[in-house]
Amino acid sequence: MYMRFLLLIAAFVAALPISAQAQAVRVDVTVRAEDGPVAGARVRLGTLETSSDSAGHARFGTEAGSYRLEVTREGFEADSRMVDVRGDMVIDVVLHAEEDEGHEHDAGELEAVVVTATRSEQRIEDAPVRVEVLAREEVEEKMMMTPGDVAMMLNETSGLRVQTTSPSLGGAGVRVQGLRGRYTQILSDGLPLYGGQSGALGLLQIPPMDLGQVEVIKGAASALYGASALGGVVNLVSRRPAGDRELLLNASTLGGADAVLWLSGGLGGRWGYTFLGGAHGQKRADVDQDRWADVPSYSRGVVRPRLFWDGGEGRSLFITAGGTAEDRNGGGDLPGGVRRAEELKTRRRDAGLVGRWLTEGGTLLNLRASGMIQRHDHRFGDVRERDRHDTWFAEASAARTVGEHTLVAGAAWQQEAYRASDVPRFDYTFTIPGLFAQDDWRVAEWLAVTASGRVDRHSEYGTFFSPRLSALLRPAAGWSVRASAGGGYYAPTPFTEETEAIGLAELGPLNGVKAERARGASLDVGRTIGDVELNATVFGSVIDDALQLVPRAFPGGPFLELANVPGQTRTWGTEALFRYHAEPWHVTATHTWTRATEPDPFAGGRREVPVTPRHQAGIVGMWEAEDRGRVGVELYYTGRQSLDDNPYRSTSEPYLVVGLLLERRIGAARVFVNAENLLDARQTRWDPLPLPQRSRELRWTTDAWAPLEGRSINAGVRLDL
Secondary structure, three states: OHHHHHHHHHHHHHHHHHOOOOOEEEEEEEEEEOOEEOOOOEEEEOOEEEEOOOOOEEEEEEEOEEEEEEEEOOOEOOEEEEEEEOOOEEEEEEOOEOOEOOEOOOOOOOOOOEEOOOOOOEEHHHOOOOOEEEOHHHHHHHHOOOOOOOHHHHHOOOOEEEEEEEOOOOEEEEEEOOEOHHHEEEEEOOEOOOOOOOOOOOHHHOOHHHEEEEEEEEOOOHHHHOHHHOOEEEEEEEOOOOOOEEEEEEEEOOOEEEEEEEEEEEEEOOEEEEEEEEEEEEOOEOOOOOOEOOEOEEEEEEEEEEEEEEEEOOEEEEEEEEEEEEEEEEEEEOOOOOEEEEEEEEEEEEEEEEEEEEOOOOOEEEEEEEEEEEEEEEEEOOEEEEEEEEEEEEEEEEEEEEOOEEEEEEEEEEEEEEEEOOOHHHOEEEEEEEEEEEEEEEEEOOEEEEEEEEEEEEOOOEEEEEEEEEEEEOOOOOEEEEEEEEEEEEOOOOOOHHHHHHOOOOEOOOOOOOOEEEEEEEEEEEEEEOOEEEEEEEEEEEEEOOEEEEEOOOOOOOOEEEEEOOOEEEEEEEEEEEEEEEOOEEEEEEEEEEEEEEEOOOOOOEEEOOOOOOEEEEEEEEEEEOOOEEEEEEEEEEOOOEOOOOOOOOEOOOEEEEEEEEEEEEOOEEEEEEEEOOOOOOHHHOOOOEOOOOOOOOOOEOOOOOOOOOOEEEEEEEEEO
16 A cells, blocks of 8 residues: 555656746745844735745745735735746745834734634733744754654654554554543644544544644633543644745655655635645564564555635635555564464544635634544454544634624534444444533733633533633733633543553443543743743642553453542642744743642552653754754753563663754755664663563553653655646
């Protein structure tokens, strides 16, 4: 499958010079103010759109003709002009600051990044709800490290940890501030295209090539997105068409290979398009030579076309569709020579749309809808589990500004269905209609408040109200203080980090469980001093009656089941961030301290939540010149972790991961080399991964508490077509 898909992409690229490339010209727009380049400006050329980078550059590929060029940025007067494009050209745009009661805007302030995950689109610095944004430049950096998935990009974000849940097949989930991965909602442009629960392999099947930015909301977000957002939200925002075309080819020393094609452009009138096609493969790698795969093999094909329509005057339509096919194999020989293989075939297709319409009265109407169908064929040794997951979603809302209030109200409907051919006792169909409302109130220049509330009627677990209250205080120039508190719920399903590794065949039925309830709060203080950004956060959350695997004897059958364990899962901690941006240098340093405890379902009492590091720290330094290349160094430290049901040790070793990235631009090509984990930090340097005998949780391997793949080098090229 992988080679066929690779040949298809190669044939597609070979045809480009005959068709789309023949009349393409390049338009470079430089956006600056009187005192320097302007980053984060919205630049539109006809139907094409992009944002200026940190050097103020925006680039388009288009055909010769006359176009309207529009450049906008918060705090500056808009620039609009007609341009005649006859060949490659450079356009210089100088923005002038708006008059704002004596406040002067300068190009060195925070970039005007607009976030969408809060429902009312706002500049990131104006949003009372704290949203962390990974900009396109950061996405590109991680894309050269792992072109086939977004796992590394999220794992290296402060407060997030991508935890391996199934070492045999490499499955993983995103933990937000110490909470388990099932509480994190993964969205694409605000749509649940990867399901209500993305599953352990969802992150590993999303290429970052077509992402414009990534938005992260930490803490209970059920007031915004319902049950699956109990711990937080990761919203993947797609790139807009800018007329650019790119091919990425990559190979690694561990036997991995990637080919990713990106196309974008205008379709005439007010329409534009983007297309992503990817072929990804990995050979089985037994790094420690113990006859057990430390890196599973896989072959995967991904396609995602998107259509964009901009009718002007607040009217737009976005349509997306996608398909993924993957075959994955892992496992090997257990101690004693017993063969234990695992296989997983995934077939997923999805579609969605987002429509916006601004009425003459000033009310913005929003419509979102999506559908996803995913099939699995999973083998755990001799046990086969085949299933189908369906997610259907629709939402309509209206937003209007009244004085200092921006009001949002709407209704949502979602259906989650699961059908298992081999373990039908876990089949379910959940229907969840809901109503939500939000008020963004600008109380004063120095104070803004957001109040959100949502009522969901779950067909299985009842009615729930999820509130969230956030406030932004600006006590002085360069200072920001954010406080947030909220609550939410999680509707149990049989899919947890534990069952991802062992399957469902040996579990008792999901009877008598109730929804998990949570409440949490955070306090965030930020300071900007010239090119330096500082931030400190304190957070905490409590989950009542969390679902866990518990011992339970069934006559002639399994002896484990999922049940609500009485008591609370308590998580609290701190985050610290230092960021320095002064072209061409970029430095980011982070530290997260987390303490998480929960009831022990086997021994009684309380225990630390397994594989949750107390300390995580990282520092990334990057030198970047757009027309020359970039050089980056990164160091990430992970502290000790409590381990559960591990015969080799009860506490993990701390470890340090060091990486080096080099990129050189040569004409239309950008050649890159990435060395990952140079110190070869690897769990199997300390202990074996397979267990000498099956654990009490029916696992055949230990938890993955450190990297399994060890040192690796990947290299490739990005071609501007």
